Amino acid sequence: MSSDKHFISIWFFIGALLALYGLLILAAGVWDLFYPSGLPQAMGHLHAAIWWGALLIVLGGIYCYRFWPGRNNRS
Amino acid sequence: MSLHLSLLLAASSRMLSMGPVDLLIVVLYFALVLGIGFYLKRFASTGEDFFMAGREMTAWIAGLSFISANLGSLEMMGYAAATYQYGILVGHAYWIAAIPAILFLALVMLPFYYICKTHSVPGYLKLRYGEQARGLSAISFAVMTILMSGINMYSMAVIMKVILGWNIHFSIWVSSLTVALYVMAGGLRSAIFNEVLQFFLIWLGCLLIPVVGLIETGGWSGMVQRIAENFPGQDFTHMWSATGSFTANPMGIHWTGIVFGWGLAISFGYWCTDFLIIQRVMAARDLRSAQLGTVIGAFFKMMVPLIVILPGLLGLAVLPFKLVSEPEAVATGAHSYNEVLPLMLARYCGPGLLGLGVTALIAGFMSGMAGNVSAFATVWTYDIYRPLIRKTASDRHYVRMGRWCTILGVFISIATAYLVMHFSSIIVYAQVVFVIFVVPMFGTVVLGMLWKRTTPAAGFWGLLAGMVASFLLFLWVKLDPSAVRYVAFSPDAKDMADNIYRAMWTLIANVAVTVIVTLFTKPKPESELTGLVYGLTEIPSHERFPLLKRPAFWAAAVGLGFVALNIIFW
Numbered sequence: 001m002s003s004d005k006h007f008i009s010i011w012f013f014i015g016a017l018l019a020l021y022g023l024l025i026l027a028a029g030v031w032d033l034f035y036p037s038g039l040p041q042a043m044g045h046l047h048a049a050i051w052w053g054a055l056l057i058v059l060g061g062i063y064c065y066r067f068w069p070g071r072n073n074r075s
Numbered sequence: 076m077s078l079h080l081s082l083l084l085a086a087s088s089r090m091l092s093m094g095p096v097d098l099l100i101v102v103l104y105f106a107l108v109l110g111i112g113f114y115l116k117r118f119a120s121t122g123e124d125f126f127m128a129g130r131e132m133t134a135w136i137a138g139l140s141f142i143s144a145n146l147g148s149l150e151m152m153g154y155a156a157a158t159y160q161y162g163i164l165v166g167h168a169y170w171i172a173a174i175p176a177i178l179f180l181a182l183v184m185l186p187f188y189y190i191c192k193t194h195s196v197p198g199y200l201k202l203r204y205g206e207q208a209r210g211l212s213a214i215s216f217a218v219m220t221i222l223m224s225g226i227n228m229y230s231m232a233v234i235m236k237v238i239l240g241w242n243i244h245f246s247i248w249v250s251s252l253t254v255a256l257y258v259m260a261g262g263l264r265s266a267i268f269n270e271v272l273q274f275f276l277i278w279l280g281c282l283l284i285p286v287v288g289l290i291e292t293g294g295w296s297g298m299v300q301r302i303a304e305n306f307p308g309q310d311f312t313h314m315w316s317a318t319g320s321f322t323a324n325p326m327g328i329h330w331t332g333i334v335f336g337w338g339l340a341i342s343f344g345y346w347c348t349d350f351l352i353i354q355r356v357m358a359a360r361d362l363r364s365a366q367l368g369t370v371i372g373a374f375f376k377m378m379v380p381l382i383v384i385l386p387g388l389l390g391l392a393v394l395p396f397k398l399v400s401e402p403e404a405v406a407t408g409a410h411s412y413n414e415v416l417p418l419m420l421a422r423y424c425g426p427g428l429l430g431l432g433v434t435a436l437i438a439g440f441m442s443g444m445a446g447n448v449s450a451f452a453t454v455w456t457y458d459i460y461r462p463l464i465r466k467t468a469s470d471r472h473y474v475r476m477g478r479w480c481t482i483l484g485v486f487i488s489i490a491t492a493y494l495v496m497h498f499s500s501i502i503v504y505a506q507v508v509f510v511i512f513v514v515p516m517f518g519t520v521v522l523g524m525l526w527k528r529t530t531p532a533a534g535f536w537g538l539l540a541g542m543v544a545s546f547l548l549f550l551w552v553k554l555d556p557s558a559v560r561y562v563a564f565s566p567d568a569k570d571m572a573d574n575i576y577r578a579m580w581t582l583i584a585n586v587a588v589t590v591i592v593t594l595f596t597k598p599k600p601e602s603e604l605t606g607l608v609y610g611l612t613e614i615p616s617h618e619r620f621p622l623l624k625r626p627a628f629w630a631a632a633v634g635l636g637f638v639a640l641n642i643i644f645w
Contacts, residue, residue, distance in 0.1 A: 007118055010111075010136065010268040014275050017107055021100060021431060028096040028427030039092075042393070042422045043287050049427050052283055 008069045015063025018056045026053030093239065097430030104434045105253055108272065108441070112257025112265040122470045125262035125477050126194055126453045128358040136271055137364060138371030141355040143270035144446035145376070146277055147439050149230045151383050155419075156412040158387025159398055162311030163644060164318075166384045171338040173376045174637040176346035178630045181369035184347050186614045187524045189362045191606045195450075196350040196520065197458040203523040203607050204534030206462065211538055212519075213458035215512040216350060217451055221484060224447035225491020226505050231440040232492070238417045239433065247492055250437065254444045255485035258452070259478045263358060266449040270355070273438035274375075280435025281382035284416075287423045288389035301392035311391055314644045321565035328572040329564065336575035340514050340582040348516035351450040363617055366626035373633045377640065383416075390415040393422070444488075451484040452477045506574055507549050514578045515541025518585035522593075527608045529589060530596040537589025544584035548577045 029049025036044075093101075119125045132140070157165040193199045197216060201209035232246035257265050292298040299312050310317055318330040346352070356372070359365035390398065396410065398418075404411035410418060420432040456477045465472075519538045522529045551558045552573060560566040563576040604611045617625045 007115065010271050013107065013111055013268070014272050017103070017272065018275065018279070020103065024096055024100060025427035025431060028094075029425070032425055037094075037426055039425065041425050043291050044425065046287060046290065048283060048287055048423065049425050052428060056279065 009067040011063050011067040012069060015060045015065075015067060017060070019060030019064055022053045022056030022058075022060055024053070025049050025056060029053055093429055093433065094426045096427045097433065100427070100430030101434050101437065104276070104438065105249075108257055108269045109253060111268055111272070112260040115261030115265045115268065119260070119262040119264060120474070122473050122477070124264065125474045126456065127354075128262065128264035128267055130358055131360045132267060132355075132358045132364070132368070134359065134364040134367035134371060136267060137356045137359040137368030139274045139375070140267040140270040141352055141368060142372040142375045143274040143277070143442045144352050144355055145443075146274070146379065147227060147443035149227055149234075149440070149443075151277075151281070151439060152234065152413065152416045152436075154383050155387040155390075155416040156414075158384045159390050159412045159415045162309075162391075163314055163384060163388065165387070166314055166380045166644070167333055167337060169376060169379050169384070170314075170637060170640060171333060172342040173346065174373055174633065175338065176342040177369060177373040177376060178634060179343065180347045180353070181366045181373070181626055182630055184521065184524060185353075185356065185365055185369060186362060187607060187609075187612060188353065188357055189359075189365050190612060190614070193357075194457045195454050196348055196353060196516070197454060199520065199607070200523070200534065201458070201462075203531075203604070204519075204529075205531040207535040208519065208531070208538055209458055210463070211535065212516060213454050215542070216454050217459060219508055219512045220351065220447045220451045220454070221487050222491060222505060222508060224444055224451070224484070224488040226495055227440060227443055227447070228488055229492035229495045231437075234417075234436070237414075238436075243496075247489060250441060251444065251485050251489055251492075254441055254448060255482050258445055258448050259481040262474075262477065263354065263449050263453070266445040267355060267358060269445060270442045273442040276431070276438040277435045277442075278382065280431045280433075280438070281386070283428060283432075284419045284423055285381055285385040285389065288386065288393065288419065292389065292392050298389060298392045302388065305391060305397075311388065312644070314641065316645055321567050327563075327565060327567040327569045328575065332563070332572060332575050332579070336577075336579040340517070340578035341510070341575065343521075344514035344517040344578070344582070348520050349513055350454060351446045354450050354453060355446075362615055363620070363624075363626060367624075367629065370626055370629045370633055373630070374636075377633065377637060386419045387415055390419055394418065447488070448481055448484050452481045455480045455484070507545075510574055510578050510581060511542050511545040511549070514545065514581045515585040518582050518589060522586065522589050523608070525609045526593075527601065527604055527610060528593055528598050530593050530598045532596040533589045533592035536592045537585050540588035541581050541585030545577060545581040548580055552577075 026049070029047055029052075032049060033047060118129070123129055154165055154168060188196070188199055191199060191202055193202060195213075197209045197213035200212050228247055228251055231250060232241075232243040235241040235246040236243050257269060261268070289295065289298065292301055302311050315330065318328065318333060321327055321329050356365045356368045359368050394415075398404075398412045398415060399407070399409050400411065403409065420429065424432050456473050460476055460480075461468075461473065515538050518541060519534055522537070523534060548562055552562055557566065559568050559573050562568075562580065563573045565572070568576070601611055606612050617627070622628050
C-alpha cells in the first residue's frame with residue numbers, strides 16, 4: 001500500500017516553484033528599474049515586481065526549508 | 076457562459092505582450108506539473124491509490140484541492156466581468172451561493188459519504204437506492220463532465236488567443252495533453268497535488284491587482300467614491316439593498332430568488348452532490364480531516380471575491396474608458412466587460428508579474444480540467460464500466476481502465492471543444508444542462524441521508540422527475556419567452572434569474588415526487604441502511620479533540636465571517 005511509501009511533500013514543490021518565480025520576477029523588476037521597458041503601467045513607481053518577487057522568495061524559502069525532503073513531515 | 080463567445084467575436088488583436096521572463100515562467104509551470112505527475116506514478120498502483128489518492132490526504136491538501144477544482148479561470152473572468160456590469164451583487168455567487176452549502180456538506184453530508192467508503196456520489200446512490208438511481212446519475216454525470224470539460228478547454232483556448240495571441244489548436248492540445256499525462260500517470264493524487272500548486276499560483280498571480288489597485292484608489296472608501304463619480308446615480312457597492320424588488324437591480328431578481336434559487340437549489344446541488352469537487356475531500360485520511368478540509372475550502376471560497384469581485388470594482392473606479400456590452404464592443408472596437416480582468420492585469424503587471432498572472436489563468440483552467448478528467452475516470456470505471464460492462468476483474472485491470480479512460484476522456488473533451496467551435500450554441504445550453512443534472516441530485520441524496528423511509532423507487536423517480544421538470548420548464552420559456560413571468564415571477568427576469576428560479580422549481584419537483592413515491596412504496600429494511608442514513612449511522616464524535624481541532628468550531632467561525640461580510644456590504 002502506498003501508505004508505506006514516502007514521497008516528497010507537495011509543499012516542497014510549491015516552495016521551490018515560488019522561490020524560483022520570486023527570483024525571476026525580482027530580477028525582471030530590478031532590470032526594469034534600470035532599463036525601463038517603456039510599457040504603459042499604472043503605479044509603476046511602486047516597482048511591484050521587486051517587492052512581490054521578494055515576497056515570493058521569502059514564502060518559497062520558508063516552504064522549502066520546512067518541507068525539505070528527508071525532514072520528518074507529512075505531505 | 077457568454078464570455079468565450081463574445082471574446083471570440085471580439086478577437087482581433089492580442090491584449091498582452093509577454094517577454095522572455097514571462098514565457099519562462101509559463102514553461103516552468105508546465106514542466107513542474109508534468110514532473111509531479113510522473114514522480115507520483117510509482118505511488119498509484121492500486122485502485123484505492125489511483126482513484127482515491129490512497130485516502131491519505133491531510134485536511135489542508137484536501138481543502139485547497141477542493142476549492143482549487145472549483146476555481147476556474149473562465150468563472151473568474153466571467154464574474155469579474157459581471158461585477159463591472161452589475162456591481163458587488165455578483166459577490167452572492169461566492170457567499171450566499173456557496174458558504175452555507177459547503178458548511179452543510181462538511182457537517183451533515185460528508186460523514187455519510189465518508190463512512191460508507193464509497194468511491195463516488197453515484198456509488199452512494201447505489202448503496203442507498205440501488206442500481207437504477209446509480210445508473211441514471213452516473214451516466215448524466217459522465218456526459219455533463221465531458222461536456223463541461225470540452226467547453227472549458229475551448230474557452231481557455233479562445234481567451235489565450237485574445238489576450239496572448241496564441242493559436243487556438245496549440246492551446247487546446249498542449250494544455251489538455253499536459254493534464255491527461257499528469258492525471259494518467261499519478262491518478263487522483265497527482266490531480267490533487269497539482270491543484271494545490273495551482274491554488275497558490277492563482278492567488279499569488281491575481282492578488283497583486285487588488286493590492287496595487289487599492290493603493291491607487293486610496294483604499295476602499297476612495298474606490299467607492301471614484302465609482303460614484305464615474306457612474307453617478309448607480310449603486311455598485313451594496314449586496315442586498317437593491318434586491319427588494321425585481322426592477323431595482325440590473326439582474327431583474329428578487330431576494331427570494333437569491334436565497335432560495337441561488338443559495339439553496341443551485342448552491343446545495345453543486346456543492347453537496349457534484350462529485351468533481353467532493354472527490355477531493357473524500358480522499359482525506361480520516362473523517363475529521365475531510366470535514367476540516369471542507370471548512371478550509373469554505374474559508375478560501377469566502378475570500379475569492381478579493382481576486383475576482385474587487386478587480387471588477389476597481390475596473391469601474393480606475394479604467395480611463397468605459398467598458399461596454401459585447402455587441403457594442405464588436406461594433407465600435409471598444410473593450411467589453413469580459414476583458415476587465417486581463418485589462419487590470421495589463422494595467423498593473425510589468426515583466427515577470429505578467430507571466431505569473433498568465434500562469435494563474437492557465438492554472439485555473441488546468442485545475443478545472445483535471446477535476447473533470449479525474450472524476451470522469453472514477454465514475455466511468457466504478458459506476459459504469461464495472462457494474463454494466465465487466466463486473467469481475469482484478470484491481471489492476473480497473474486501474475488500467477482508469478488510466479486509459481483518463482486519456483479517452485481528454486480526447487472526447489477535445490472533440491467536444493472542436494464541436495463547440497463549430498456549434499457554439501452548445502455553450503448557451505451548458506448552464507441549462509448543469510441545472511437539469513445537478514440540482515435534482517441534491518434532493519435525492521439529502522432525503523436519502525436524512526429520512527430512512529425514503530424508498531429505492533422514490534430515489535430513482537424523484538431524480539428523474541427533477542431532471543424532466545427542469546427540461547420542460549426550459550423548453551416552455553424557450554418556446555414562449557413570455558412564460559418567464561411565471562417561471563421567474565417577473566417579465567423583467569434576465570437569463571441568470573431564469574436559471575436561478577428554474578433551479579428552485581426543479582428542486583421542488585424532485586423533493587415532491589420523492590416524498591410522494593416514498594409514501595406509496597416499500598422502504599429498504601433498516602439493516603441495509605446502516606452507515607448510509609441519519610439515525611442508523613454511528614458518526615464519530617470529535618469531542619475528544621481540543622476545540623481548535625474540531626470542524627464544528629471552524630465551521631462556526633466561517634459562518635460568523637459569512638454573516639459579518641453580508642452585513643458589512645449590505
